[in-house]
Amino acid sequence: MEIEGSKELVFDRSISFKSFGLIVRLESNRRELLNSIEQTARKALLDDIEIIENVRADRVFGIAEDEDGYIHLYKDGVYSHHSSDADQVLELFVRHLRVFIAGWARDTVFVHAGVVEWKGKAIVIPADSGKGKTTLVLELVKLGAGYFSDEYAVLDAHGLVHPFARDLSVREPGRVWSEKNGIPIENFGGRKGKGPVPIGWVILAEFEENATWEPQRLTHGEGVIHIVQHTITLPEFPEFSMKVLKLALESAIILKGSRGDACGTAKNILSFCENSLN
Amino acid sequence: MNNSQFPIARKNGLVVQEVPNEVLVLDLNTNKAHCLNETAALVWKSCDGTRTVSDIARHVKTTKGGEVSDDLVWLAIDQLNESDLLENSLKAPFAGTSRREALKKIGLASMIALPIVASLAAPKSAMASSSCGCDTVVDCVGDCPNDSCLDGFCAGPVGDASRKTSSRSK
Numbered sequence: 200m201e202i203e204g205s206k207e208l209v210f211d212r213s214i215s216f217k218s219f220g221l222i223v224r225l226e227s228n229r230r231e232l233l234n235s236i237e238q239t240a241r242k243a244l245l246d247d248i249e250i251i252e253n254v255r256a257d258r259v260f261g262i263a264e265d266e267d268g269y270i271h272l273y274k275d276g277v278y279s280h281h282s283s284d285a286d287q288v289l290e291l292f293v294r295h296l297r298v299f300i301a302g303w304a305r306d307t308v309f310v311h312a313g314v315v316e317w318k319g320k321a322i323v324i325p326a327d328s329g330k331g332k333t334t335l336v337l338e339l340v341k342l343g344a345g346y347f348s349d350e351y352a353v354l355d356a357h358g359l360v361h362p363f364a365r366d367l368s369v370r371e372p373g374r375v376w377s378e379k380n381g382i383p384i385e386n387f388g389g390r391k392g393k394g395p396v397p398i399g400w401v402i403l404a405e406f407e408e409n410a411t412w413e414p415q416r417l418t419h420g421e422g423v424i425h426i427v428q429h430t431i432t433l434p435e436f437p438e439f440s441m442k443v444l445k446l447a448l449e450s451a452i453i454l455k456g457s458r459g460d461a462c463g464t465a466k467n468i469l470s471f472c473e474n475s476l477n
Numbered sequence: 478m479n480n481s482q483f484p485i486a487r488k489n490g491l492v493v494q495e496v497p498n499e500v501l502v503l504d505l506n507t508n509k510a511h512c513l514n515e516t517a518a519l520v521w522k523s524c525d526g527t528r529t530v531s532d533i534a535r536h537v538k539t540t541k542g543g544e545v546s547d548d549l550v551w552l553a554i555d556q557l558n559e560s561d562l563l564e565n566s567l568k569a570p571f572a573g574t575s576r577r578e579a580l581k582k583i584g585l586a587s588m589i590a591l592p593i594v595a596s597l598a599a600p601k602s603a604m605a606s607s608s609c610g611c612d613t614v615v616d617c618v619g620d621c622p623n624d625s626c627l628d629g630f631c632a633g634p635v636g637d638a639s640r641k642t643s644s645r646s647k
Binding site: 280291294295298299301302303328418419420421423424425427428429430431432433434435437438441442445449 | 492494496497498499500501503505508510511512513514595596597598599600601602603604609627630
């Protein structure tokens with residue numbers, strides 16, 4: 200792509216990898232920068248990448264440094280962003296990479312949700328950003344649940360949930376959220392859960408000041424249409440996504456309601472889960 | 478009340494999944510997901526263009542048992558119509574009453590569950606449902622950086638002047 204009056208960057212170094220059935224090529228004009236991009240991609244995808252050679256990529260990310268030290272990001276050859284702050288560009292790259300993987304993954308459905316494992320079953324908390332998903336996940340983990348993710352419920356074709364245990368994006372006053380300042384679950388005394396596991400419970404909880412957790416139970420179908428809202432893979436693979444969601448929620452208990460503080464709600468949720476197992 | 482109309486269930490542009498006692502419908506045109514309870518699903522499946530509302534009421538009665546009025550079928554059709562799940566648009570003749578009033582009236586007389594179509598929006602794009610995706614900076618709330626909406630994502634402070642480049646792979 201040529202832009203009038205622009206400088207040209209030559210991407211003469213590249214590496215390709217496969218993740219969730221998709222092939223991604225990373226290109227750069229500096230060896231150190233390419234290494235840095237690769238490490239960033241590995242961390243973003245929790246090392247679930249396999250380096251491959253000489254194949255056609257589903258997506259190409261180019262990150263290059265110009266002669267004045269500016270870092271430029273390209274997606275499939277199309278300019279995206281530039282900055283003198285490499286971290287900012289890498290942050291943006293991670294988000295584009297994740298959305299691409301989550302939206303176009305083969306044979307996998309990504310749901311925007313917090314997930315923990317409790318007694319061999321998953322507790323899935325679908326929610327948008329800023330709705331207290333991470334906080335609730337953290338409280339559940341402090342009570343002994345295994346950490347799966349504060350970002351995605353990753354479902355396979357059988358509807359089982361796989362861990363996507365990235366570092367937690369804990370929100371604190373004065374702290375700018377970014378991928379690189381996530382906090383490992385172990386720092387909170389928690390542990391990572393082992394999967395895949397079937398979904399046991401879906402918690403649709405919206406934070407409300409002073410609310411008490413007195414949820415109503417939804418039907419299987421109502422649960423699916425609520426989770427559909429948060430299903431990233433749905434626009435690209437609607438039939439497959441619907442089939443997987445139907446399977447995934449087949450024996451799940453789906454609860455919906457307003458919740459107050461995360462600590463009290465987490466105790467109530469685990470108590471409910473425990474009772475429903477007996 | 479014109480009960481001689483022939484409602485037709487829409488088929489194109491829909492992903493349909495059946496679960497016990499419910500039918501799920503994803504509308505690819507409107508990006509909405511619908512959950513039809515058993516009664517609404519039965520009425521919807523009966524809308525084959527050959528049955529009138531009264532025929533459908535009889536069909537539902539035969540299948541489910543109990544008394545089924547034309548009003549109950551209209552209640553389902555009204556919701557199916559609103560959800561864009563019928564080929565032909567039909568207006569429910571509730572004779573000047575609102576759906577809520579009609580529902581109350583029908584509910585008291587009905588022996589089977591009232592038809593319910595629950596609907597929610599589905600994401601239009603992967604970006605729309607992703608963490609910290611945004612159209613404008615006002616979407617950047619909560620645990621996302623909220624200084625700017627950059628290339629579809631909420632981002633931290635952006636201070637660089639505009640600077641264009643082009644790329645070439647080697």
